[in-house]
Amino acid sequence: MHPLSSSTSASAGPATHRLRLWWRRLGRRGAAGAAAFAFALLAAAFFLAPSRDASAPSTASYPSYGHRLPTLVDLTLVAGARERGAVCLDGTPPGYHWLPGFGEGSDKWLLHLEGGSWCRNLTWCAQRKETNLGSSDHMGRRAEFVGILSDDQLQNPDFYNWNKVKVRYCDGASFSGNVEEEFQDGTPFFFRGQRIWEAVMSELLSKGLSRAKEAFLTGCSAGGLSTYINCDDFRALVPKASTGRHFWEKIYAWIL
Numbered sequence: 001m002h003p004l005s006s007s008t009s010a011s012a013g014p015a016t017h018r019l020r021l022w023w024r025r026l027g028r029r030g031a032a033g034a035a036a037f038a039f040a041l042l043a044a045a046f047f048l049a050p051s052r053d054a055s056a057p058s059t060a061s062y063p064s065y066g067h068r069l070p071t072l073v074d075l076t077l078v079a080g081a082r083e084r085g086a087v088c089l090d091g092t093p094p095g096y097h098w099l100p101g102f103g104e105g106s107d108k109w110l111l112h113l114e115g116g117s118w119c120r121n122l123t124w125c126a127q128r129k130e131t132n133l134g135s136s137d138h139m140g141r142r143a144e145f146v147g148i149l150s151d152d153q154l155q156n157p158d159f160y161n162w163n164k165v166k167v168r169y170c171d172g173a174s175f176s177g178n179v180e181e182e183f184q185d186g187t188p189f190f191f192r193g194q195r196i197w198e199a200v201m202s203e204l205l206s207k208g209l210s211r212a213k214e215a216f217l218t219g220c221s222a223g224g225l226s227t228y229i230n231c232d233d234f235r236a237l238v239p240k241a242s243t244g245r246h247f248w249e250k251i252y253a254w255i256l
């Protein structure tokens, strides 16, 4: 036998064993372990793909949706956002796209927090102010609702009739942070992600989210991280969906 092949098979055994042990340990730690594992995956995705959303060109070739074109949903700017100081990096109001639910889905809500990495220093954040990820002046006025946001029963059998909201990401830090001071090194920047979250939620609550029987908070990349940051708050804001023993079957935080 070739010396290499014997050493390979010898090392494969302990490696598999270790993996099995690790898996068993993870199982013993239960939900906490699984959550930590999910978070690690998220963090890896977040740092390995820093600007996937930011750099996606709008002219990308569209996938085929088969039988019909996706629904386009208008951008709504949050009313009174400037007065609350709940603004994008450049001081413009934040926004979201809302596709109302119907039928059985009228009192069910799926929220999706847009992703797009973080800006990690003032140089980068200054560039971001000139893009859709830092200013509603640069956001597309309509969003295609596809996949989990689709209202097509064939494409999205679980949520097609739910209220669906795509919340636009423009604070640079996963809908977190609340810096009162406007000037950083003499240049205006608004780091108000937490206020944006609160302002968007209060507007959606008044549009029916407060009566939600089921609610599903989702997000992509930096938006996925935000579901972790804000899920306790979300749970508190949607009390009707949180009553009863089977709470966690009714409210979900999900990474996409």
Ligand SMILES: *[C@@H]1O[C@H](CO)[C@@H](O)[C@H](O)[C@H]1NC(C)=O
Pocket (backbone or CB within 6 Å): 120, 121, 123, 124
């Ligand atoms: C700001 O961050 C970007 C991205 O991480 C980096 O390429 C750049 O060198 C940083 N600039 C400064 C001045 O630190």
